[in-house]
Amino acid sequence: FSEKTVILPIPLHLRKELDRGYNQAALLAEKLSAETKIPFDAGLLKKIKATPSQTALSGRERVLNVYDSFGVKFPERVKNKTVLLVDDISTTGATLSEAARVLKSSGAKAVIGLVVARG
Secondary structure (H helix, E strand, O other), X not given: OOOOEEEEEOOOOHHHHHHHOOOHHHHHHHHHHXXXXXXXXXXXXXXXXXXXXXXXXXXXXXXXXXXXXXXXXXXHXXXXXXXXEEEEEEOOOHHHHHHHHHHHHOOOOEEEEEEEEEO
């Protein structure tokens, strides 16, 4: 990876993060950044719409649930960059796909999803 790479976690909605006290994807992304020396930017991708838990939803329902739920705070910071997008678990890929769509529409050159587990 080059200097044109940034590590971003899948964000939680602020309310959910405050309730939980942490964002597990951000903790993983921060550790990955420390090990690889690739910059980490926790506040760049935002969860702009609170969504219900996806655990009981079908694949199609998950896609609809996360649609338009992410935003990029500073698009110039992803423009022409490769984004390593970190999440703890991926079941259908709906969350990663929607976040990647938003990042690419904000100018990211490529988005690579990294997950710890597949469920």
